[in-house]
Amino acid sequence: MYKFRSSVFSSIIYAAVAIVGSVFLSGLTAAKLPVQQVPAQTEEQRQAREALNQGVHAFKNGQYEEAIAAFQRAKDLSPQLLNARLYLATAYAAQYIPGAASEANQELGRKAVEEFRGVLDIDPQNLSAIDGIGAILFQMAAQPYDPRKFEEAKSFHQKHTQIQPNDPEPYYWVGVIDWTLSFRANHELRAQFNEGTPGEKLRDDQPLPPYLRVQYEQEFGPKIDEGIASIKRAIALRPEYDDAMAYLSLLYRRKADIVANEAQREEYIKMADDFIDQVKEIKQKRAEQRSQP
Incomplete structure (x- = not known):
């Protein structure tokens, strides 16, 4: 990647x-x-x-x-x-x-x-x-x-936002880093569970077991929320920021893994899917514009 x-x-x-x-x-x-x-x-x-x-x-x-x-x-x-x-x-x-x-x-x-x-x-x-x-x-x-x-990398992008608060890119990178850290931790938790429970397989699209969900929420809930807020700010500054929307979708999937309520989980997954649809629409519109004489 x-x-x-x-x-x-x-x-x-x-x-x-x-x-x-x-x-x-x-x-x-x-x-x-x-x-x-x-x-x-x-x-x-x-x-x-x-x-x-x-x-x-x-x-x-x-x-x-x-x-x-x-x-x-x-x-x-x-x-x-x-x-x-x-x-x-x-x-x-x-x-x-x-x-x-x-x-x-x-x-x-x-x-x-x-x-x-x-x-x-x-x-x-x-x-x-x-x-x-x-x-x-x-x-x-x-x-x-x-x-x-x-x-440390994130701290420099945050410093940029303090100096130039209307630049969308540093907000985007804060969100990318928050997702990177939370995704890696999520992946490792699932791998540890699968290694320690022979005969069971926790897929990526399945909710975490309650004790792992609580652990994940405590360690990465604030980071996920920070990433979502930062990406939203980037999109507010650049409404068709499709790369930011793609990462917001990914962050909402991580958010779905920290909520206990199944209805809330499904709501965040739907929000993630909706942003992917928006990304596709933006890319399609750009492709059509490029193809015009």
């Missing part, structure tokens, strides 16, 4: 990291990045700008090692040059392969986070760095599975 260059990775790195990713991948000018007013350039600052431009050129040509070296040189020459730090972090992030366990790959992820944190040391409200850390930590948390890293 989280393969490198997959739609999920693209939406995180090249959409959530909106400013930096767009500059690299869409050819936008550096003017889209935070503008730093410099009264007069020193020779070191001039060399730093030159190294930055060389790095951008190398990155666009897929020459990542050359790009990283150039961005690092720009950073060393002018430590306050935020663009150099942002580009350096994004160059590391672009090479990180989700799920690859090699130490070299993990080091790329750590370096990306470190460089984004360096940006926040200078500009604590820099959304490119905030989103970048959230994106990389999300990918690093998936394999090997690390719930603490997921929670």
Whole structure:
């Protein structure tokens, strides 16, 4: 689900990291990045700008090692040059392969986070760095599975909502992470039950036994409710946000697993199904619009 260059990775790195990713991948000018007013350039600052431009050129040509070296040189020459730090972090992030366990790959992820944190040391409200850390930590948390890293990633998306409360994407990612954690726990509870009760098979579509339901509700009920509220906020800000609707459907299925009343359970399952129908309608409408001359 989280393969490198997959739609999920693209939406995180090249959409959530909106400013930096767009500059690299869409050819936008550096003017889209935070503008730093410099009264007069020193020779070191001039060399730093030159190294930055060389790095951008190398990155666009897929020459990542050359790009990283150039961005690092720009950073060393002018430590306050935020663009150099942002580009350096994004160059590391672009090479990180989700799920690859090699130490070299993990080091790329750590370096990306470190460089984004360096940006926040200078500009604590820099959304490119905030989103970048959230994106990389999300990918690093998936394999090997690390719930603490997921929670840390979520905290950065929540920080984005505090700075720009009308951006729908960070609310979406909070919901995605809450679902990821609650789904994994649900799956593990069912697997443990099936292993410990020979002759019985608890299917994914069946309600949890009462004692497991109570345990699940206590541990993940608040997280599920948080995810639902966050996804609803994303949809309120972007009414045809079909990806958010798909995850809201998934969260309602997790909500169905924490209620004791069968009628309530069926109600949440119906709500989940209704949102899937809405997703299908939105996708169909978009397909029809694209097919029109």
